Amino acid sequence: MDFSLDENQKIFLKLAQDFVKKEISPKIPELDAKGEFPRDIIQKAWQTGFVNLCIPEKYGGTGIDQISIALIVEEIAYGCSGIATSAMCNDLANVVIALHGNEEQKEKYLKPFTENPLFASFCLTEAEAGSDNLAMSTFMKKRSDGKYVLNGSKQFITNASYADQFTVFCKLSDPKSKFLACVVTPRNPEEGKIETGKPEEKLGQHLSNTATVTFDDVVIDPSQIIGDRRQGFQYLVDVLDFTRPMIAAIGSGIARKAYDLTLNYTKNRVQFGQRICDMPVARETLVKMFNKMRTSYIMTLYAAWKLQNNDKDKGVYASLAKNMAAEAALFNANEGLHLHGGYGFMKEYEISKLARDAHIIDIYEGTREVQSMIQGREIIS
Structure with missing residues (x-):
């Protein structure tokens, strides 16, 4: 096994180191004291190519290798782990689309993130479903026109206050179902309502936004379901x-x-x-x-x-x-x-x-x- 970095990996690492030295490290004391979401820094990270690392080149992403991704994230976390957490959250939310979405879904749900500095949230954890994911109660139920209605609340959701798009894991048909589905919905759905709670006051990572997300009769078209609705x-x-x-x-x-x-x-x-x-x-x-x-x-x-x-x-x-x-x-x-x-x-x-x-x-x-x-x-x- 060769432990040396290739030329591209060295370039990515140097870019990340320079970014941290210029854009993060000098600003951390003031930003952390205020606890304000560092949108400007994350947007600059997006411009530099350090956000949406999971998106393939075909859909406007960088298509970089996994080791380069680890090097970039480690370096940003060296500057601030809160910023690193919020910057990588798009990958947490969107990688399931990259892995299991169809071509239409990848074009619709991934490409916009490479064209504009948007935020996505990954919605899994609930008040009664932390480590035990299958204890979740958020569910979607099919209605007579073939569409689904999503209801439930998710807790401790990164970037929830700023998300333009939510990737949601939910039960299928009933809160006690054994099947999980994965769906994608915009912040402003055509039918129903999505609300976010006030940002959580946390012990640490003050520069990463965390809030509750509630889905109230949000209508989900079958085209918004990622892959097989039973394979979540x-x-x-x-x-x-x-x-x-x-x-x-x-x-x-x-x-x-x-x-x-x-x-x-x-x-x-x-x-x-x-x-x-x-x-x-x-x-x-x-x-x-x-x-x-x-x-x-x-x-x-x-x-x-x-x-x-x-x-x-x-x-x-x-x-x-x-x-x-x-x-x-x-x-x-x-x-x-x-x-x-x-x-x-x-x-x-x-x-x-x-x-x-x-x-x-x-x-x-x-x-x-x-x-x-x-x-x-x-x-x-």
Whole structure:
């Protein structure tokens, strides 16, 4: 296996690094304090080609490889994981269309995102259906004219306040049905109403919008149903296999930023007549931080490589990469804050932001326990 990046991957990485240095890093302290949605930054990311990474060239996308996607997302997360989460949300919502939609659907639902800086939301989680997706109660029922009526509420939906299009997973015919369907609807449907709640006030990732979405008698034409209306659960698995390496990349970016901030601080902070980094107990922590940062990064790229090759066990490594990256992000952010001492507890030091942001990596798109369940099931089978 060749671990070197090809020329295109090097170009994408350099572009992402330059973008973060110019457009994200200098603005983070002020933006995070205000908690305002960074629409302008994400629009610039769209102009640079860092949004809608899942869309094939045929429909106006870049058509880049999975390793390049991981490199870009990791670098943006190094600047801010909240911005990375909102920037990649279009892929979370639209990859199911790229994978399972027909030609007409791809033209209708994907191409507009490459022509204008639009937002899409992925609607899965509900108040009573977090890790247990099949416990959802949102459903669509067929009416006499052959169309369907969608009703229900989704919770913790990224970019919901700004979404132009929603990808919705729902039960078929009845809230207790065993079948899931996947549908796409614009924010302003021809019939029915879609409402979003006020943005959630979160512990971290203040620069990623999160809100509740309610579908009230929204009429769904059969042409809005992606693939087989009974195969939604399999489509969901495919989506998460695609996006979990991206979440791992976000965790890896947090871990690397926490390490860099902490290494720099401990090199310059002198206590008891010596630099903190020269103290054996501190150096031991720095080594652990380095190890977790590098191993999670390598596993993230390996999971992306597995996905790119469509290996049968790609889901196992997607889950493994996500768990390793979440662990690295949490460890490095918390231990980094600790090595900053009292300064780490101050909002003016970015390490405090990372400590708040890191927790969600261990939760969204499947908790660590869910990832272990996936790995265990696949290993045994």
